[in-house]
């Protein structure tokens with residue numbers, strides 16, 4: 001019987017040069033500190049030897065487009081390429097030095113997908129979509145020079161209304177937990193993005209954050225109070241710049257009722273950086 005053996009969530013723009021340009025020396029110092037904690041989380045993840053690593057992140061309208069915006073999409077196939085963009089944002093340019101292809105855990109991805117459809121989750125699938133900084137910056141920061149476990153990338157639509165609800169993302173996480181429990185594999189899961197910030201998709205609000213709201217979310221995660229998290233509305237997430245917390249809701253559903261431990265929280269005027277790990281029984 002399989003188990004979730006590691007669970008963590010973290011910011012996914014992990015580029016000291018980017019933050020130095022955006023927020024000065026403080027930006028560099030804080031993201032370097034966050035990255036050190038994420039690397040330590042990676043060492044703990046490697047120590048429990050997951051046979052697969054599920055990565056829940058969002059599309060930044062570069063893997064998909066307005067041509068089709070999947071609510072939740074599972075990447076299937078044997079491997080996945082890192083995204084290559086002619087005019088990449090700085091934080092996607094940091095991918096350039098990273099490996100070009102990553103093996104997938106094909107069986108686990110297929111089971112999440114197939115059993116999901118059986119269970120009433122109308123999931124999208126992709127054989128082709130590449131993965132960007134939202135997947136690869138956390139994974140490479142966690143793993144450093146250690147081999148990267150076979151991945152199961154999952155995209156959640158965090159930015160294009162109407163998004164899936166927080167409650168639905170949590171329920172999907174519970175589905176992932178059931179799939180893992182019925183499988184032979186020990187699995188790690190990470191969710192990426194956030195916390196409070198506005199990306200350039202919301203240009204007029206770039207630079208805003210909502211630290212009070214972040215601290216509320218962190219409190220509920222630390223105490224394992226999941227009911228208020230389930231009631232988060234799209235309007236609240238949009239107003240507070242917590243769009244990417246939907247990724248975290250999938251992870252919270254997968255590990256509920258586990259409690260979170262904050263490894264790093266740092267306020268910046270561009271984004272509030274965070275790295276959180278769950279204590280699993």
Ligand SMILES: [Fe+2]
Nearest residue numbers: 012134193244
């Ligand atoms: Fe993002």
